[in-house]
Amino acid sequence: MLATLPLYAGLGLRAPHVEAVLASRPDVAWWEVHSENYFGGGAPLASLLAIRRDYPLSLHGVGLGLGRVGELDARHLAQLRDLVQRVEPAAVSEHLAWNQHAGRYYNDLLPVPRVDGVIAHLAGRIAQVQDVLQRPLLIENVSAYVGFAGEVIGEGELMAELHRRTGCGLLVDLNNFHVNALNLGVDPLAEIAALPAAAVAEIHVAGFEWFDGTAVDTHGAAVSAEVLALLDAALCQWGPRPVLLERDSNLGEFAELYREYLQLALHVERLESNTLEVTA
Amino acid sequence: MSYTTAITAFAALLDDESAAPAGLLHAERMRHYRANCRINRVAALGNTFATVEALVGEVFFAAMARFYVDATPATSANLHALGADFPDFIAGFAPASDLPYLADVARLDWACWLAFLADDAEAVPPAALAGFAPEALESLKLTLHPALQLVQSDHWPLADLLAMHQGGAAADINAGGQALLVLRADWQQIPPARFAMYLALQQGAPVLAALEAALAVDDSAPVGEWLGWLFASGAVTGIAEQNGEQS
Numbered sequence: 001m002l003a004t005l006p007l008y009a010g011l012g013l014r015a016p017h018v019e020a021v022l023a024s025r026p027d028v029a030w031w032e033v034h035s036e037n038y039f040g041g042g043a044p045l046a047s048l049l050a051i052r053r054d055y056p057l058s059l060h061g062v063g064l065g066l067g068r069v070g071e072l073d074a075r076h077l078a079q080l081r082d083l084v085q086r087v088e089p090a091a092v093s094e095h096l097a098w099n100q101h102a103g104r105y106y107n108d109l110l111p112v113p114r115v116d117g118v119i120a121h122l123a124g125r126i127a128q129v130q131d132v133l134q135r136p137l138l139i140e141n142v143s144a145y146v147g148f149a150g151e152v153i154g155e156g157e158l159m160a161e162l163h164r165r166t167g168c169g170l171l172v173d174l175n176n177f178h179v180n181a182l183n184l185g186v187d188p189l190a191e192i193a194a195l196p197a198a199a200v201a202e203i204h205v206a207g208f209e210w211f212d213g214t215a216v217d218t219h220g221a222a223v224s225a226e227v228l229a230l231l232d233a234a235l236c237q238w239g240p241r242p243v244l245l246e247r248d249s250n251l252g253e254f255a256e257l258y259r260e261y262l263q264l265a266l267h268v269e270r271l272e273s274n275t276l277e278v279t280a
Numbered sequence: 281m282s283y284t285t286a287i288t289a290f291a292a293l294l295d296d297e298s299a300a301p302a303g304l305l306h307a308e309r310m311r312h313y314r315a316n317c318r319i320n321r322v323a324a325l326g327n328t329f330a331t332v333e334a335l336v337g338e339v340f341f342a343a344m345a346r347f348y349v350d351a352t353p354a355t356s357a358n359l360h361a362l363g364a365d366f367p368d369f370i371a372g373f374a375p376a377s378d379l380p381y382l383a384d385v386a387r388l389d390w391a392c393w394l395a396f397l398a399d400d401a402e403a404v405p406p407a408a409l410a411g412f413a414p415e416a417l418e419s420l421k422l423t424l425h426p427a428l429q430l431v432q433s434d435h436w437p438l439a440d441l442l443a444m445h446q447g448g449a450a451a452d453i454n455a456g457g458q459a460l461l462v463l464r465a466d467w468q469q470i471p472p473a474r475f476a477m478y479l480a481l482q483q484g485a486p487v488l489a490a491l492e493a494a495l496a497v498d499d500s501a502p503v504g505e506w507l508g509w510l511f512a513s514g515a516v517t518g519i520a521e522q523n524g525e526q527s
Contacts, residue, residue, distance in 0.1 A: 036358045041400030042427060042464055063357035069284050076357060101291035105354035107324075107362075108316040110294075113286035121283055145312045146290070147305035150281050183306070214309050216316075 002136045002169030002201040003091035005030050005056055005242035007272065009265035011257070012060075012219075012246040018047050020254040028261065030056035030090065032244050036063045038087075039079040048087065058091040058202070058244070059084060066125045066139070067098035067112035081132050091202060091242075093138035093171045094129070096122065096159070111144040114151040114158055122158075123165040130166065138201050140171035141191075143179040143208075143217035155186070156194030169201035174230040175217060175246075179208050182215040188230055197238040205231055205264070206246040220249035222260060232271055240272040321349045324359035325366060329389040331445045332370070332382060344373055360397060363390060381436035381453060388438045388460075391429035395462040398426035403514035409507075416521055417488040423518030424482050424510070425463070432459035432475050439469035463515060473498035474506050481510075486522060 008029035013021060015037060021028075031051060038048050051057065064076055084092055097109035112118060122139075129137050139162060141155050153161070155177075159170050172195060177188035205228070207221030223245070235241060245264050247257055281289075281303045292299040293310050294317075301307030322345040326333050333341040348369045356362055367390060370376055371383035403425065412420055431438060439458045440451035459475035460467050470478075477494035485493070491503040510516050 036360065039358060039360065040397035042396055042398060044397070045400065065357055067287075069287050073357065098287060099357050101287055104291070104295070105357050106291075106294060106313070106317050107320045107354055107357070107359055108313055110290065110313065113281070113283060113290070115281050115283055115286050117283035145309040146307060148281070148286050148290075149303045149305060183309070211312065211315075214312055216312055 002199070003058070003138060003242070005058060005090045005202060007240040007242060009261065009268045010056075010058065010242055010244045011261045012244060012248070013051070014248065014251060015044070016251055017254040017257070018044075018051075022047060022050060024254075025054060026254075026258055028055065028258075029265070030058060030242065032058035032060050032091075032246075035059045035061040035080055035083055035092075038083055045086070052087055052089075056090040057087060058093065058242075059087060059089045060140075061092075061094040062109065063099065064094050064129070065097065065099040066094055066122060066129070067096060067110075067118075068100045069098070070100075072125060072128065073100075077129065077132055080129075084133055084135070091138055091169075091171075092133060092135060093140055093169075093202065095140045095142050096155075096162075097142045109142045111142055111146070111148075113148040114153050114155065115148060116152055118153070118158065119161055119165070123162055126162060126166045126168050130168065136167060136169050138169040138171040140173050140204065141176050142173070143176040143183075143215075145183050145214050145216070147184050154191065154194060155180070156191035160194055160196050160199070163196060163199040168199075170195055170199045171202045171204060172200055172234065173204040173206075174234060175204065175206040175208060175219075175223070175227050178224065178227050178230060179215045179217050189233060192230070192234050192237065200234075200238050200241060203231065203234060203241050203243045204246055205243060206248075218249050219246045223264065228267065231268075235268070235271050243268050317354070318346060318349050320359060321354065321362060322346055325349075325363055328360075328363050328393045329366060329386055331389050331392075331442060332386050334445055335379070335382065335385060335441075336376070340375075344370065344376060347373065360393075363393075366390070381433070381441070384433040384436050384438060385441060387433075388431050388442060391431040392442075392462050392467070395427045395429040395464055395467075398464075401425055401427075401517040404511065404516045404519050406508070406511035408516075408519050409511065412519075412521070417491075418486060419522035420487045421484060421520055421522060422481050422487060422510070422516050423520075424478070425515045425517050427464050428478075428482075428510075428515045429462045430459070430475060430479050430482060431462070432472075433457045439467075442467065463513060471498065471501075473501040477501075477503060477506055478510070 006029045010030035011028045013031045180186045205223045206219040209218045289302040325345045367383045367386035434457045437455040437458045439460045444451040460469045473494040477490045480490035480493040494501045
């Protein structure tokens with residue numbers, strides 16, 4: 001079992017909304033939080049455990065840096081292991097990204113160069129994390145603004161190969177495929193087609209914004225029509241999946257985000273019933 | 281191009297926009313990554329140093345934080361762990377020199393942040409102390425909870441400023457130095473003798489030496505009561521005789 005999330009829409013939960021969620025217990029099928037925000041103890045962890053008692057929860061890491069050159073940060077990995085043991089989440093995921101080089105950290109999700117050596121490097125790190133966590137990790141594709149010359153494998157193909165080698169699950173971010181299509185000309189439908197359906201354990205949708213002619217994955221806007229179309233195509237191909245709405249900037253009131261979530265939940269619900277009819 | 285070479289070239293261009301864009305396509309877009317790293321760190325600092333931000337306003341704070349971020353490479357992937365040396369940076373930040381108390385307020389914010397996020401730890405019950413003979417105090421050491429943080433300013437009324445920030449009365453900036461303790465989200469102003477005692481314990485001094493540190497500041501200090509408060513508040517997580525016996 002790669003993950004045990006419900007096959008419905010879920011919602012990203014950020015610190016400014018935790019109080020409102022605990023007070024109102026909204027009808028959300030499952031939540032996803034950033035693991036690093038709960039690495040300490042005290043009130044934040046206590047709130048997360050309270051939410052965990054009532055909802056399925058996904059832990060989504062943003063700081064492990066699977067693609068960094070050299071060893072993973074042992075302390076970071078130990079903190080993640082401790083959190084997973086405390087929370088017993090329905091899914092644990094990380095990005096195919098790096099964030100550290102030569103002793104210096106970069107607080108962003110930097111794209112991995114898909115050049116010679118990438119498969120062995122990432123497969124080794126993913127296997128290491130799965131050994132420590134004693135459970136499958138879901139790996140997520142990231143957005144990119146810059147490309148690397150001499151790449152030897154596509155992103156979807158890379159994810160499929162990593163699944164084959166390590167047994168990890170796939171978290172498919174459709175907005176990131178779309179952003180990469182806008183910035184680098186990749187074909188998002190070809191990327192989707194390259195992914196083995198059985199390995200796809202979760203989908204992300206979010207909004208992006210334009211800055212000086214570059215599509216930037218800010219998670220700061222509504223989901224675009226193009227990404228919703230990709231979602232339709234993906235669910236048609238794979239069948240029902242947990243679909244997460246992510247929002248990180250321009251956060252606003254919880255009630256506003258909740259309305260957007262319900263819209264997505266309805267969209268996914270209708271799509272998935274159709275999918276089931278088609279595939280039945 | 282090898283994997284390591286590609287990452288090294290990318291990192292070099294992140295660090296220095298004049299570096300050669302070896303093997304990178306659309307290298308002119310690298311500024312979006314630089315901007316993301318900076319925005320993420322500045323936003324996190326605003327969250328951590330909330331009192332500083334309230335005192336100087338969002339615009340000044342963002343500008344000051346940006347200077348800091350550009351001058352200080354990140355030392356952790358976890359944004360929550362960044363900012364320990366921001367108070368020292370503020371102390372030397374010339375545009376803020378009209379607010380000489382700002383660096384100490386930043387030290388207060390950092391203490392509150394550490395107290396808020398510290399790992400959970402099991403408290404030692406007050407009864408544990410009774411298991412030791414009075415003469416053991418000379419060598420007895422306590423481990424204090426990481427969520428207990430101490431902060432003191434020689435010149436500025438930090439407790440009054442924090443109270444004001446939390447909706448209390450306007451602070452008189454010339455009221456003189458103050459010390460306080462923070463335990464999770466709770467805090468209280470404490471007299472200098474109590475600060476000296478808890479600081480000594482935190483730094484690993486034996487209990488007797490810590491009591492003497494308090495009495496050296498104020499010879500009528502109620503040190504027994506202050507010691508009892510630590511246990512009653514769940515702020516002691518370890519107790520051991522110096523020769524190693526633990527409870």
